[in-house]
Amino acid sequence: MADYKLIGKPYETADLVAKATGRAKYAEDFRADGMLFAKLLVSPMPHGRVRSIDTSAAEAMPGVEAILTADDLPAADAPNETSLTNEPKYEGEPILAVAAVDETTAADAIEAIRVDMEPLPFAVDPLDSLRPGGPDARLDGNTMINRELATVKWNNVDWAAIDNGELPTDGEISEEWEVGDVEAGLAEADMVLDEVLFHQSMGHQPMETRTAMAYWQNGKCYLHVSTQSTLRTHGFAARGIGIAPEDLVLVSEYCGGGFGSKIFGFIQMNIPALLSQKAGKPVMMRITRQDEHFIGRARPGLQGRVRIGFRRDGRITAMDMFAVQDNGPYGQSGDFVVWPDMASLMYMPLSHRFRGISVYTNTPPRSPQRAPGGLQAVSMFAPLMQKAARQLDIDPLELIRINAPAGQAKIGRPDENGQQGNVTSAFVAEIADLAEQDLDWPAMRARSGRRNGSKVTGVGVALSSFNAGAWGMDGLLTIRPDGKVYIQQGIGNLGTESVFDTARVAMEVLQTDWEQAEVIWGDTSKHLPWSTVQAGSTTTWAHTRANQAAGEDAKRKLQEIAARDLGGSADDYDVADGRVFRRGARSTGLSFAQAAQRAIELGGRYDGHELPEDINAVTVGAATALAGLGLMGVAKDNYAVGGRVISHAIGIAEVEVDLETGAVELKDYRVATDVGTVINPRTLAAQLHGGGIQGFSAALAQKWVYDRRWGLQVSKRFYANRPPTFLDVPHEQPLQWAAQDKPDPFSPVGAKGVGETAEGAGSGAVLCAIADALGDGYFNRTPLMTDMILTKLENLPPAFSRLAAHV
């Protein structure tokens, strides 16, 4: 690792004290004079059409000030959703909203509203919809074929086999690709696994439910909203409200979790803005935990089949992947196509094929959730790798090494010319070494099969790879006459702290203490530059580069000003410790304060009155507003792209499974990661552990449950969904981690994201560990819960098909 001043060092983030003391203001903490509260009337049925709405009794209630219905909103193009609808397609979908003087009055008003609804056919399991004569979740189809809504029924498929838990692959699908010759690869394999797989749908369940508060002043809308991204939520919110972006000020300094469910805020955030417009008063909409279950987004489930061919030496010759995606009622999730993408990278099969279809269901809308498609790939395939390792008598970590991506490995779906893309770097063999040496996989593995009364120890290892970067964003900072460096950040403050971590790169370039930096974030009136979404683990890669670019621009301008004032050429000067100074004569120079003043005097490109031509229009607006305040560093990330940015992690886990009760206790979890350069070890550890914990829950507990007869969710309470808690984490010893800390060659800093990669490592390792403990008792289904383990151990007839959704 390079000798950095700030990078790789722990520090105190600017929001730490506010968060720890409760001073941090989240969306629902804001108040405005005369503020009303909104409540939603939601659909009681999985699919229906509103025939009529009678709001007369509600409107007559004292304190009820405005009602908003779908008729007040522009329609959306199918298959997209609107924030209110007259044709709800899932239980809990909002039909109308009421604003009243307080939440109790608003709720009472909703109870006084009469909605006459016509029930429509519904499907909660994708396979029910594919069955001949089966129901469609939408009136205009049950899937998308070539970007058009379509209805697909599997007329030629052996449904008796499906009812028996098999998944034939001859039904119509919408996506298909092949790299190499899969059938030939399977034919040449020494061993082929042919498995049916199931991954559950699961809600995002952030601790902070989605909230928005809006008011209008002088024609501008002010929106306080719980969102992951700041800058990138702005346009989406403006469109939803129906105003120009310049007429919207969006504030979101803190967000209590999103996991992909609040990337652009949320669709219903326009409701308080429109109610506020109607009522002429500010409106706060706090979403209840129950409503969050419904509108809070979810990961799509997958029903899959895979054939994997292995050579005797462990090398994978072919992967043939087939998936049906449980899409919910709107849009189209990409999970089912990312699933094979990630498998093609993690296991580097010599050939691979994907066939799949995404089917609409009358269950909550889906959105990306931490490693969309990637988590499913690890959870579904890692246990099969472990099974193969056992059958081939290879250490499962060695099997990872044998098939590991390296360097600029190829990935995924080929383009129209048949060419696959590549990743920027993959140090997987190196992190396998870390898992082996630093995290002591051999010692953990030696405990496999150990008995402790009725408990048996199992150990597992899983590789997880996922997206970790975007590029082409802008960096923007000003060094002002107060001597401080003001770094503008348009990404959000989701809790990952990348909003601060990536700003440190600019200070690293300037070789100046962090205490001299002020990070500006969380409010679109504060002139934020074009930024990536606070999602997809993109921010670390994208904004270390953007801030490197802005830092370099500022540094160059400092050098030029010094040369102009003090003689010599710009290259004679260096920058450090808040000064620009002549090399070899440190006392000859200018402080940042002096240089800032000079920049203002010089104007032009030095203080932002002239801007680079290639920066985004959003950045032009922001920089123009800041022009004249000091020396401006502003630049687009034009560094080499090099390929898809992917980070990698190998999780190792030890569990004890009680053979008498089916109880699983996670005893130990360790993770080794390739995230390129480590920017901040504390936040890296938090992501590795937090993601791992979310993975434990995906593996062991979290799901929702529907009664198919009614199409209604019965597991509405928070505890019944079983999201993870800190007490689900091994507590006998701390979680351990290790990072190989080698820079990615395609970024000046070399730092990749990690948030999403971390989850699969946790989930996959735990699932493998349970499989290891129970011998050949493989389940191929998540979450793997007490009932399934006991059913297997006791040889009981299964209570449900292994493909059944929402059980």
Added chain:
Amino acid sequence: MAVIRDMMPAFELFQPTTTDEALGLLDEYRERAWVLAGGLDSFDWLKDRVKRPAAVVDLGGVEALRAIRPAGGGLEIGAMATLREVSRSPDVRERYALLADAAEIVASPQIRNQGTLGGNLAQDTRCWYYRDGWNCYRAGGTICYADTPTAMNREHCILGASRCVAVNPSDTAPALVALDGELEIHSSGGTRVVAAEDFFVGPDVDIMRMTVLEPGDLLTAVRLPDTWAGARFYFEKSRDRQVWDFALAAVASAAKITNGTVEDIRIVVNGVAPTPLRLRASEDAVRGRQLNDEVAARAGEAAVQGVRPLNHNGFKVALLRNLVMRAVRGGEA
């Protein structure tokens, strides 16, 4: 009219400071009153607007109901003692570790700080159909939604169902029954003491309530006799995750063992039937016998005689059998 959940409606809130004051309010409001202890069961009902009391009587200010004190050779625990106080009480821990263990495994630390022993014992079932306001038998309707061909009943009964298949979810209840505890109930009409075993009511007796408590009644204290103080105890709760989860099945046992022979034993399970269930057949299989794995296994088998699992809870049969076997075997849960 439309339904809205998770938003508490207005009601009259009373915060008495004495038992008599509380009883007066309960007497005045009768069926329209709701007794609020820690609120962990109550707030779901109130927020979901499924139960709509006119008056809520909050016992949080009645200090007299929180005491834990020796009484008649045994121990008396106020109904408003928190689960944390119960589990941390030296008196409980020393002599009635079974109850301390049960209280210590309820839900999560936050919930144990807030939840009370009385509330944990008197709580309503967690059947998700019933709690979501489906008009089932228990809610006064004419069907059990949890016992249909498509019903999701993994968490429900395998024993003792009568139309309704909901289970009693309390962790402390089986411990209290195993300890042969008693419950002190006050009303404006006087005071009565009910054996823990008789406190819980199945749907065959009254399908619309879980305990003998009637409108106007106030559970004030739990009494633990010295009969089982210091016995060999075993408590185990099976759940899907190690925190914030109700029991799939739980077992509590108290045994008196001399030279390896079981002089007497009480074995009580919960989470498998509408009430905590004392397993007399299992007790009989063990009582008077030398303790060994075979006897333990026999007790387990006796526990599952007559089970009637539903579509999704066949695993509970094995679970119940094994938990009872483990309880007899003893050792670390």
